[in-house]
Amino acid sequence: MALRFEGVAYAIAASETVLQTLLRHGVPMPHSCTVGACQICLLRSVGAAPPAIAQQGLRDTLRQQGYFLACQCPAENRMELMLPRVSEVFFRALVSVKERLGQDHCRLLLTPTADLEYRPGQFLNLRRADGLMRSYSIASVPRCDTMIELHIQRRREGAMSQWIIDTLQVGDAIDIQGPNGACFYLPDRKQDPLLLIGTGTGLAPLMGIARDALSGGHQGPVYLYHGSQSMAGLYRRPQLTQLAAQYQNFHAHFCASGSDVESDCIAGRANDIAFARHADLSGFRVYLCGMPAMVYAAKKMAYLHGAQMQDIYADPFENKDLRDAPRN
Amino acid sequence: MSASLYEQLGGAAAVDAAVDIFYRKVLMDPKISAYFESVDMDAQRAKQKSFLTMVFGGPTAYTGRDMRTAHAALVKRGLNGSHFDAVAGHLQATLEQLGVAQPLIAQVMALAGSTRNDVLGL
Numbered sequence: 345m346a347l348r349f350e351g352v353a354y355a356i357a358a359s360e361t362v363l364q365t366l367l368r369h370g371v372p373m374p375h376s377c378t379v380g381a382c383q384i385c386l387l388r389s390v391g392a393a394p395p396a397i398a399q400q401g402l403r404d405t406l407r408q409q410g411y412f413l414a415c416q417c418p419a420e421n422r423m424e425l426m427l428p429r430v431s432e433v434f435f436r437a438l439v440s441v442k443e444r445l446g447q448d449h450c451r452l453l454l455t456p457t458a459d460l461e462y463r464p465g466q467f468l469n470l471r472r473a474d475g476l477m478r479s480y481s482i483a484s485v486p487r488c489d490t491m492i493e494l495h496i497q498r499r500r501e502g503a504m505s506q507w508i509i510d511t512l513q514v515g516d517a518i519d520i521q522g523p524n525g526a527c528f529y530l531p532d533r534k535q536d537p538l539l540l541i542g543t544g545t546g547l548a549p550l551m552g553i554a555r556d557a558l559s560g561g562h563q564g565p566v567y568l569y570h571g572s573q574s575m576a577g578l579y580r581r582p583q584l585t586q587l588a589a590q591y592q593n594f595h596a597h598f599c600a601s602g603s604d605v606e607s608d609c610i611a612g613r614a615n616d617i618a619f620a621r622h623a624d625l626s627g628f629r630v631y632l633c634g635m636p637a638m639v640y641a642a643k644k645m646a647y648l649h650g651a652q653m654q655d656i657y658a659d660p661f662e663n664k665d666l667r668d669a670p671r672n
Numbered sequence: 673m674s675a676s677l678y679e680q681l682g683g684a685a686a687v688d689a690a691v692d693i694f695y696r697k698v699l700m701d702p703k704i705s706a707y708f709e710s711v712d713m714d715a716q717r718a719k720q721k722s723f724l725t726m727v728f729g730g731p732t733a734y735t736g737r738d739m740r741t742a743h744a745a746l747v748k749r750g751l752n753g754s755h756f757d758a759v760a761g762h763l764q765a766t767l768e769q770l771g772v773a774q775p776l777i778a779q780v781m782a783l784a785g786s787t788r789n790d791v792l793g794l
Contacts, residue, residue, distance in 0.1 A: 379712075640711055648696055653717055 347423035356419040363414035377662035378415040383524045385414040390424040434519035445579045448498040450509050453491040464552025466523035478504040481549035485556045495548035527659035529556045539630045540568040541618050546634030558591045571599040571614025615642040626650035636660035677729035687724045695720045697762040704758050727783040739790040747793040
């Protein structure tokens, strides 16, 4: 029992996914979330169509070309699999603006070389020339912005974040894939109160969602809680304060769980503060973005506070160290 | 012919009304919440919905064997009769909160009780 990947046979074990098979054999397969969300482990099946369950969430054009997610696909005998064709999956974007926001954050504005239809809050996969890939959420709003805005936070062992912050320059090109993800605003219930909780660069998708809602005429109150350990991590305070001045129904709160909390910020963790202030979430739509532990805990809290499960949109940043070896 | 238990309870709409009340009670009970915590809350809630459909006498693909397999790992982690009774208590409280008539509650509880050995791997 074996599958073939790039012409090489790999023995498969019982009830394994394709991703597990390849990783077990030491193939440096890019992957991240392993739950079918990030689309980084995209592969192409040659010949037989991949199972539907492994193609969930992929756009039609990719499905028709036999693309599927290795983490969601049961490994089967005689599968014939190939890496994605970069030209089919990725397209180029130019770095138009790069703005440093303190030591450890930066804001990128990208100009794609092809039309990119997206919803604020979805995410893109960025691919460096050597194959290194990471997901970043979209903070811009097509209605208001001409470029695509991403926020990057330096991670201690983060090969991509350090490269973007320290090396990538205006005018450089980078390959992008997407948009992916279902954490975005739906314009159908404009009276609903919205609760947005994000830690770190979880703010990026939330700013996209908030501005999408507000600029589209959302009438219910929009409460945004941005949390960070340090004050430096609250990296968009002026912009959010300005947005609150522009829209009466928008309320931004800044929460720092560490020391030296400034007077216009709240001491404590963003989710604790948000749920204490909004004890009854029935009728709310709730958006949660940031580190997985926070997002999963907050999702449970939102549900226990009365939010309907289908009204809770969560985007856990399941970033793992994706790969060591470069790939061509 | 009299209506089935499921019909008398209100069918799928009754399950929909009960599932969030029931699942919230279970998650908020510190004695048992650890067995119900899941990263995939949507899937966990769907399981509670299947369970309620079954004990409401509704159409379900659940079998005793499924109950046994599904709970085997939890039994290894220490799931026992006291946990089963706690869940049953939340089920009863949910039905009372929804104003279900006592004779119907008794029938639901009997169906729930019939899963005891399979759930606990006895």
